[in-house]
Amino acid sequence: MSSLLNLKRFIFWIVISCIFTNAYPQDTEGLIPKSYIPIDSISGFLKQNRDTRLFYQQEWFKDKKFHSSYLDLSTMEIMERITRMVGCDYFLIDSLTVVIVPKQAGSYNSDPSSSGLVAIGDPMKYGQSSKAVLQGKVLNGKTGEPLAGAIVFVEKHNLGTTSGAKGVYSIELPVGENRLTLKYIGFENKYVNIKLLSDGSFDLELFESSVKLDEVQISAQQSDANVYRTQMSVMKFDTKALKELPLTLGEKDIIKSISLLPGIQSVGEFGTGFNVRGGGNDQNLILIEGAPVINSSHLFGLISILNANTVSNVTLMKAGIPASFGERSSSILSIDMGPENPERLKVKAGIGLINSSLNLETPLVNKKASLILGGRSSYSNWLLHKIPDIDLINSSANFYDINGLLTIKLNPKNKIKLFGYLSQDDFSLSNSYIYDYSNLLGSARWTHSFSDQLSSDLLASYSQYDYSVAGVDTLKKYDAYQINSQIKYQSLKWNLSYILNNKHNFDLGWNAVLYNVLPGMETPYGPESYVKDLTIAPEKALELALYLSDNISLSDKLNMEVGLRYSHYSLLGPGNVNIYNNAPSLSLASIADTLSYSNNEIIKNYSGPEPRISFRYVLNSNSSLKLSYNRINQYINLVSNTSVATPSDVMKLSDTYLKPLTMDQLALGYYKNFFQNKIEASVEVYYKNLYNVLEYRDGAKILMNNQIETALLNAMGYNYGLEFFIKKNYGKLNGWISYTYSRSLRKTVSKVEADQINENKAFPSNFDKPNNLVVIGNYQISRRWRFSGTFTYSTGRPVTLPEQKYNYQDYHLIYYSDRNKYRLPDYHRLDLSITLDESLRIRKRWKGSWTVSVINLYGRKNAYSVYYQNDNPMQPDTYTSGSLYKMYIIGRPFPTLTYNLSF
């Protein structure tokens, strides 16, 4: 009852305010606060600051003043508000010319979210043809950022399109009046009534929805973007969706959430990164503001490198990757930072289980610029010390990260973004191994718009990853060592987007990447160590790529995106290359000579075309078929013989003997939405051929090996799978079910026995988990109570197990099976949470909610690894000298209680 009373009071004061605002008489102008300005001031402002001309009759605005805060709004919003107040309509001649006209009877403005009638094109050409092309950009009305994947649809004619990567759209429509429908999830739907006179351009703006989404609504794709977008296998998260990510250990974690999507898997509770369609972690190109990230996690992989609070957009591409991207073969994960509102100062702080964060967002220079600063620091040692494992009790782990983004809008046609990031991790494992690693990222991006059709994007980025690992065995201090390594990644990329007409949308550009890898420098650790200095020769390489792509609208239903990327790779000196004699297999004994190369001398060249093609055929308004093929060459690979990626894994550049990884992927998808897009569903199948996948020989020494080519093999890879995805977007009950059947196989093809694994028989890769099921559900029990649950199931990953045992001299030895012959037990886990929102009746400056969540509700001891360990004989007359153990990380229900604040 009291809330109703409060609501009434609120409405009363709003009405009174409006009345007084509109009732100021002209002769009291002197009494009007300076915050109210006439139409002429708005017109002058638009002309001066936004190059926008406003045409109107002075008499319509006689005695009318508008609040100066309107100037902070977008042009369209200003028009909406002032025309609504004076009872007029407006239309746009082009994107920089607005005409205000008297409101006409029967206008299309009846919908509260629709705009006025907008005339587009040249009136002199009106009637010359029956169809015309409408093109432009779909923008976030608040930030001006382009919105990729937004739907532009004319229901009457059943014609539609989606905006591309730069927010650009193009659609051919019948001339005359059309009602455009704009949709983008997390944003208010918008309806724009246009009168299309001839070919013309028109930028469309959308504003974020104020409707609260349910907790784990993580896909930000517009509800039927999956049907209309040409590109397939794309997952998008925007600001709104990121806020609703599932919590991992009380934290929102982008990488962990991504692994819940079809075709994507994580290695388990611990582990860095993720695997996409059977590919290794190194086959994912992770870009933060265009800067590549080498190691994307903190704390053994418990937390990802990203602070979700500073991220505005995340896009993951698994197939049909555009020609403008390359370098890594499995996926592209592009992460953009951005403020929630670039026009307001905002400070965010968070205290989590293992770390705290502080973030600042502020506008600068009359809101022409915005700045984001953020940082996190950990205090996670206590958590490790609670784990009843002697190794982890004797371990420690700490990290911090800081990041910043400065966005400067020089003018409507030029924008500059400067980004920086630094992180540092250190942890020791049972006091025997000390790891230390850091990421330093930076990028500068200049976006210039020559015209509505032509724009360019120049990006310079830098990434440096340093790590060191020290082995400090207290019983062998003479053997204590430290290994330092470094990877530098310098990239320059230029992209030109050109909209030729409604049928062709071109992207062309080039990309240069300079790699510098210091694989390892070993030094003694401590004064008692007798370890000798050893440096593995540094590697340097330059990768150049040219690309051209065209998004072609072949018909109303058929769209095609075709592209070609040509990459050229040069391994550069200084360096030495071992020359091996005619021995069938590379080995130390077969080294015949060594060639030396001077600085920047070309040691080895590789090059090749990387064709890309995607088709989308719209079957009807709610279903489509898509087909894509792409080839990607990858010139840098992770060299690892551990089951889980480690911070100290070696990155290796392609060289004379280790050839570039080449991946061909063919994918087909069927997409269908039901019940007016409430439910979307898709089925995708894919097949990948991988050439020159790096595999290691049995017992290979990977660290500090100057002849690492003798430890590695070029193998073949075959990945294929089938992905089902069904998702309910709205309603009290929402969520999704995803099922993936996939295989990831490897095979050596050498005739030489020493170069064979499992006698050249195909064997599962470490990422081969055929069955993967994810069920996520959210249920709004009442206005204040929400319930959500996540169930994950996957086949256990492949593992090599002991089959026989024997004695050799005084050693009890094990004969292991063929590589990856067996599997760990299946993995499954159920996480539940329930949230209680505080009553809105209680008047506070903030509103909060309580969330109780339980990870691993039924306490399954999912195997992280299985290993053999030498034990002491348990009984003198038996030989149980060694046993097989299963290690698990979260072996019991793990409850947390979280308090959330909104302010």
Place this chain on the structure above:
Amino acid sequence: MRYSIILIVFLSLSISACRELYVPDVISSEQALVVDGLVTNQNEPYSVYVSWSVPFDSHKMSVPATGGKVWVTDDLENSYSFMDIGEGHYLSDPNDFRGIPGSTYSLHIEINGELYESVPQLLSLVPYERTIYGLVDREEILETVGSVTRRSFENVAKIYLNLKSQGGSLPRFRFDPIQIIESTYEVVDTLEEIIPPPDSKKSLSTGSPFDSPFLKDIPLPATAHFCWRTLYPEDQITTTSAVSTPDEPIYEINQQLIGSFPIRRMIMARDTVNIDTIWYNEEILGFVTAVFDTTQSLVHHRFLILNEHQITEEAYRFHEGIKEQSSADGKIFDPLPAQLKGNIKCVSNPDKLAFGLFEVSSQKSSSYQYFPHIGSGTVRIEPYEISIPDPEVGNVTGRPPSWWVY
């Protein structure tokens, strides 16, 4: 906006990362032949040990492979037979067969109707110089009893080698340091335990045992007790990690650690040892026991027999594989397990598995006596001719063995 700011309570205070025994459903393959063979350039009988592997879940560790035929051939097509002396041990005749540097040898085993062969192995002998020296150091000792780990320090003698090539680059090495400890204790007393004779009605529980009427034929107790022990390296076989390439040939290896030996005097025996038996009417009546202070040995000698093997690359990888497998303890980032490749194949049936190594290596043996000096931090090492005692561990009272060093 909605924003998570405070995480208040963490209800469960443990994540419970842990381990438990795991019994997988493994399809055990057929038992495999296991070979442990060694041929050197030394004039001695060479041994080949042959056994069968067992399934991983078996309570046995291995089964000796008896009844086989074992022989070695060289690149001149000479053949040398090994004699089956039982328990899977086959021995060569030193008068018939001695390894010659530069020759290539292959092992052949015929057993259970199958023929197994090794990959031919070259016996190489690269001339090199070497210097042996030692330093006293302190090492941290961690001793875990139950859940308690104690930390202490002790002095150790560290023995090093400097190796220098004489003309070519240095090959792989396997070092086999054997330590022999001699210790002499003074007998401080003797005790007798007398069991009353069946026909005796007199109690023997009173009086000094030396006054016993049953001791009249017993010789006087000795005044010294001599103990010795042969210690093989507990740790892994040591090999050089350096490898030469044409571009960077290895001519020298310096500070190659051979072993780290505790300086403290070991307790070589129990503090009482039976030194004689008391007989009465052909029945054991009791024992004479020597008592000595095991904490104070009169003399303590340390010897080192060092076997240096020049091994092949295959043998090096095999030994490294053993080292890696033996040290695996389930660390989070442990390397994935891998099959240990040997150099034995079943040529009559490629599906049959065979494990182990037929090692052909040139061997150089030398022996030393070393004297650690804690004050100066040095270890004096002097050549001394000594062989592995037979038995390898033993003790004797009164008169020392013939090889004893005074």
